[in-house]
Amino acid sequence: MAALTEPLEPAEDYVWMADHSNQIGPEKTLVVLAVRASQLPPPGKALRHEDMRVLAVRPGTKWKREDMAKVYTELAAKYGSPRAVLTDGAVELREGAECLKTPSSDTIVLQDFKHKAANFFQAMIGKDERFTEFSSLLGRTRSAIQQTELAHLTPPGQKQKARFMNLAPTLRWASATLWLLENPVARARQYVAPERLEEKLGWLRPFAPDLAAWRECQGVVDRGLKLINEQGLFRGAGTQLRAAVGADLAHTVSRKLADALVKFVTDAEDQLKVGERLPMSTEILESSFGLYKQLERQQSKGGFTSLLASFPALLKTPTSTTIKQALNRVSVKDVKQWVRDNLGNTLTSKRQDTYQEFKSSSRSATKIPRPI
Numbered sequence: 001m002a003a004l005t006e007p008l009e010p011a012e013d014y015v016w017m018a019d020h021s022n023q024i025g026p027e028k029t030l031v032v033l034a035v036r037a038s039q040l041p042p043p044g045k046a047l048r049h050e051d052m053r054v055l056a057v058r059p060g061t062k063w064k065r066e067d068m069a070k071v072y073t074e075l076a077a078k079y080g081s082p083r084a085v086l087t088d089g090a091v092e093l094r095e096g097a098e099c100l101k102t103p104s105s106d107t108i109v110l111q112d113f114k115h116k117a118a119n120f121f122q123a124m125i126g127k128d129e130r131f132t133e134f135s136s137l138l139g140r141t142r143s144a145i146q147q148t149e150l151a152h153l154t155p156p157g158q159k160q161k162a163r164f165m166n167l168a169p170t171l172r173w174a175s176a177t178l179w180l181l182e183n184p185v186a187r188a189r190q191y192v193a194p195e196r197l198e199e200k201l202g203w204l205r206p207f208a209p210d211l212a213a214w215r216e217c218q219g220v221v222d223r224g225l226k227l228i229n230e231q232g233l234f235r236g237a238g239t240q241l242r243a244a245v246g247a248d249l250a251h252t253v254s255r256k257l258a259d260a261l262v263k264f265v266t267d268a269e270d271q272l273k274v275g276e277r278l279p280m281s282t283e284i285l286e287s288s289f290g291l292y293k294q295l296e297r298q299q300s301k302g303g304f305t306s307l308l309a310s311f312p313a314l315l316k317t318p319t320s321t322t323i324k325q326a327l328n329r330v331s332v333k334d335v336k337q338w339v340r341d342n343l344g345n346t347l348t349s350k351r352q353d354t355y356q357e358f359k360s361s362s363r364s365a366t367k368i369p370r371p372i
Helices: 065-079 089-102 113-125 129-144 169-181 195-232 236-246 253-270 283-302 306-315 319-327 332-342 346-367
Strands: 014-022 030-038 053-060 083-085 107-112
Touching: 014 065, 014 089, 014 283, 030 065, 030 283, 030 306, 030 332, 053 065, 053 306, 053 332, 065 089, 083 089, 083 236, 089 107, 107 113, 113 195, 113 253, 129 195, 169 195, 195 236, 195 253, 236 253, 306 332
Parallel strands: 014 083, 083 107
Antiparallel strands: 014 030, 030 053
């Protein structure tokens, strides 16, 4: 929490990254990180946690456009308007940032490349009958073989949310399993009867042409993400992306996906000044949420707790000096007040209250009345 009170170096080239994280129940926590464009790692180097500054950690149950606009406005009043706001594309995060576009600022709003690529990918094949059938058979196969001698061939679990951001492991599994079906001498088949393998996994054969197209789409996304993560967004990024995905794509759907991504990046770079380079990936923010979940461990299943106050410290490399300064700047009383103001009654405290009330009620109900 002390990190939130540190002064921010005045500058006009800050890039804000904003996203929400939720665990259980309706509550989501908004986190806003900042980094100066002029202090980005050189091309080829990824952002590190210590490069980022935490501007806000705000739990809440309602995050509409007007709620986000209020937070953005407060942060701009405190730190100055940013050069750019980068989000995953969620409407409330993206459109809420429009309030920062004023005559006195040159703020632009950017979308994360990976999320946009997943949206394009989903739009192109998500409702396709072949993909729908493939997904259905995949789920049935997972249930059918995970407790059998075929367990080592169990397909990866599918996430209903953000499935197209995590499709690569499934496509890799399908490719490896198809190869296995065509190679009887493979070691992985040593303890599996051929008829059992065919019975449970032979359904993949007719999908071979579809999988080839989907793998090529995934390759387009992977090469684009590598470029954006290593180089960022700059004038000419669209041209480099076109070269990176290649001109020899064999499938119509992958060519359409490449065209859509190149246009998306080109439109974004048109907003940049000459010589400017900005981040276009929120992976550093997503990994920050991962750090917090590691800190919580089992508590992550019980909703947000007072540990949330420690989130900003996770991105800093502690030293004896910085720890001493933090303790001098923020007291235990300050932390408790922050928790009361921002968290109120947590899910865990509500659960404890429920059980305590039940226990008291049960004790009263079983109390034997005194004889008159």
